[in-house]
Amino acid sequence: MIPKNLLSAAAMSVALLSAAIATAQEKPAAGEVVRHATPGSNFPIARAVEVPSGLTTVYVSGAVPPVADQAAAEGSPEAFGNTETQTVGVLKSIEATLKDLGLTMGDVVKMQVFLVGDPKMDGKMDFAGFMKGYTQFFGTEAQPNLPARSAMQVAALVNPSWLVEIEVTAVRK
Numbered sequence: 001m002i003p004k005n006l007l008s009a010a011a012m013s014v015a016l017l018s019a020a021i022a023t024a025q026e027k028p029a030a031g032e033v034v035r036h037a038t039p040g041s042n043f044p045i046a047r048a049v050e051v052p053s054g055l056t057t058v059y060v061s062g063a064v065p066p067v068a069d070q071a072a073a074e075g076s077p078e079a080f081g082n083t084e085t086q087t088v089g090v091l092k093s094i095e096a097t098l099k100d101l102g103l104t105m106g107d108v109v110k111m112q113v114f115l116v117g118d119p120k121m122d123g124k125m126d127f128a129g130f131m132k133g134y135t136q137f138f139g140t141e142a143q144p145n146l147p148a149r150s151a152m153q154v155a156a157l158v159n160p161s162w163l164v165e166i167e168v169t170a171v172r173k
Contacts, residue, residue, distance in 0.1 A: 044139030046146040056172040083126035086164040087133025106145040110169035113151035125153040
């Protein structure tokens with residue numbers, strides 16, 4: 001007859017071994033960035049992003065919108081466009097910076113977005129306009145990698161006609 005405490009120890013060992021095997025099967029390959037989706041949501045941001053040790057982290061300074069309409073008065077809101085236009089301009093600028101560094105938008109793991117309230121929207125930020133621009137670069141079939149992201153309304157940016165500033169963190173594999 002086998003003592004009960006020995007049976008319990010054996011059962012616990014089997015359970016721990018099973019859990020270890022399951023965990024090992026879920027772990028990504030060494031050096032792989034892991035992007036955790038938000039359960040039950042298709043919102044195009046990662047719930048969290050894990051960056052393994054040994055990879056290089058690249059912090060990209062905040063980018064602001066370029067002039068979108070050369071015919072508009074210099075420095076005017078019309079020169080920079082609405083939130084969607086500014087978002088696209090900023091993300092194209094970030095994309096160019098990343099390319100210069102040998103990286104892509106798919107390497108972005110963290111994004112901070114600063115949105116100014118649009119005077120045409122009673123001083124409220126145009127989050128929908130931002131998302132129209134953002135989803136052209138993230139969560140697409142061509143570039144499915146989603147960053148962890150925060151977006152906030154701020155009182156102002158350096159130029160009173162700017163509605164968007166974005167900074168990102170990318171990882172070099």
